[in-house]
Amino acid sequence: MSAAMHDAVIIGAGPAGLAAATRLAGHGADAVLLDEQAAPGGQIYRGIETCSPALQQSLGPDYAHGAGLAAAFRASTAAYRPETAIWQVTPEGEIWTKHQGRAGLVRARHIIIATGALERPVPVPGWTLPGVMTAGAVQILLKSAALLPEGLVLAGSGPLLYLLAAQSIAAGAPPAALVDTTSRAHERAALRHLSALIHAPARQMLRKGMGLKAAIRRAGVPVFRHAEALRIEGETEARAISFTSGGQRHRLETRLIALHEGVIPHQQMTRAIGCAHEWNAAQHCFQPVLDEWGQSSVDGILVAGDASGIGGATVAETSGQIAALAVLHHLGRLSATERDKLAAPYLAMRRKQLAFRPFLDALYAPRPEITTPPDEVMVCRCEEITAGMVRDAARQGAQGPNQVKSFLRAGMGPCQGRVCGPVVASILSDALGQDPQTTGYYRIRPPLKPITIGELADLDQG
C-alpha cells in the first residue's frame, strides 16, 4: 500500500487528542487527527464550537474550557479529518478508515490512541426499553442538539449524574428525581482517601461536587439515597422505575430514565491491535498496560486520556501533552533532556490531578447488582443473552468470554461486545471463582466498524 507516511496520527478529538495534536504540530511534526465526530471536542466538550452562549453558561465553566482547546487545535498546522470511522489499526502503523462511504488508508510512524471512555453497562431489568438511555446520552443531546430532557429520572452513581442534574436545572429542565445507588459501604470506604485533599485539584473537585449537590437541593429535586434493586417497567417503552431506598419500595412513573454507573476505558481499538491489558481493581475495569509516557506493549502505539485509564478531562489533556512529547522525542525533534524538561510540569500536574481519584473510585465503585446481575437480566443487548445464560455456559464448561461468545453469540451482534463485554467478563469471573485478569476479555477483531464490500472496493489511498 502506497499511502503517505505521517509522523503521527492521533485518533480521537477529545481533550487528550486535541492537546496531543496541537503539541505535535507546534514542534513541526506532521500530525493528522482522525475523529468519528463532525467537530472537535470529543464527548466531554461535544458541541463546544456551536453551543449557544446561554447553553454554555448552563453547562458550566469546566465545559467552557474546551473552547480554548478546540480553538488552539484549529489554529495549529495539524491536519484534521472529521467524520472518519476507523475499522482497523495494525501494529505496523496502518490505519484503515471510512469516510463518506469510502474506505481509506493512512500510515503513521507513531499512533496516539485517544478514544476516551464509554459508560459502564448498567444491566437492570428493563434497561433495553426505549426511553432508557445513559446519562451521557442525555448530556450529549443537551450539548449537541440543545434538547432538554422532560420528566427525567436519573438513576445510578457517579459524578456525571450530579453534573447532568445541575446542568439540566440550569438549562430550565429540573429532573423529576435522582435515584442515587451509591451504597453506605462505599461512602465509608471513600472516607479513608480524604487525605488527598492536601492537593489543590482535589479540593477544587470536592467543592465542585458539593456545589452540584447544593444546586440539586435548592431546585427541590427529590433525591433517593442508597437505592438498590432497580427495575424499569414497561412493555414497548419505559413507563416507570421502581427501587428500594430507606427500607421502602418506591415506584416513579416516567418515560425517560438516564442510567449511569461510572465510565471505563474504551478498549476496542487497543484490544484489536493486540496491546496488553491489565485489570484495574480500584476502577473495576481493564486498561492497556502503559509506561508513564503512554507507550503500550506494541511499539509505536501510545494511549492517552481516558482510554488509558479513567482520570477525567483534565488528566486526559495532560496525558495528551505527555504522549505527544514522547512521540516528538522518538521522531528526533526533541532530545531526551528537552523532552524531560518539557514533560516535568505535566507529569507533576498529572500526579496532583489524579490525587482525588482513589476517593472517587471508592465512593462510586460499581455494586454487585450491576457487575453480576440476577439471572433474568439481559446482558448482551444485541443478541439478547441473559446473565443466566452466561452462567449456564460456565456450568457447561465455558472457560472464558471467548467460549461464551462461541456458545451463545454474546458479543457477536452489531456493537461487537462494546456494551456487554465488561459484564459478561465479570459474571464469568464470579461464576468461575477466578480473578478478572485470569478470566480475561473478548478477543476483538477487525473490522471495528461495519464496512461494506463496495466501500472496501472503493479504497482511497490518499
Place this chain on the structure above:
Amino acid sequence: MFKRIDAAADLIRFTFEGQTIEARPGESIAASLLAAGVPALRETPVSGAPRAPYCMMGVCFDCLVEIDGVPNQQACLTAAKAGLVVRRQRGARPFDTTETEAGQ
C-alpha cells in the same frame, strides 16, 4: 421526552417511515427523531423487540436505521440532511436469493 431549548428558525426536513421530521442542521438523525417523539428506531433481529438510542456516541448500535435504502446506519453518528428517507430497521435483513445468484 425531549423538547428544544429554542425554537430554531432554520429547520430542515427529512422523513421517517413517511412522517415528516424537523431537524436542526448539524444535529444527528437520532437527535431529530428523539425531538420529534419517535419512540423506537429499530426492532431487534432476535425477538423483534423495539429499541431506541441508548448511548448517543456510536457504541451501542441500538439506533440502527435504514437511510436512503442503505441498512445498518448509526442514526446517532449520521447528520440530518434535508430530503433523507429514513426507515425503521426491522429485524434481520432478508436473504435475497436473486441478488446472490446475480452476483455469482
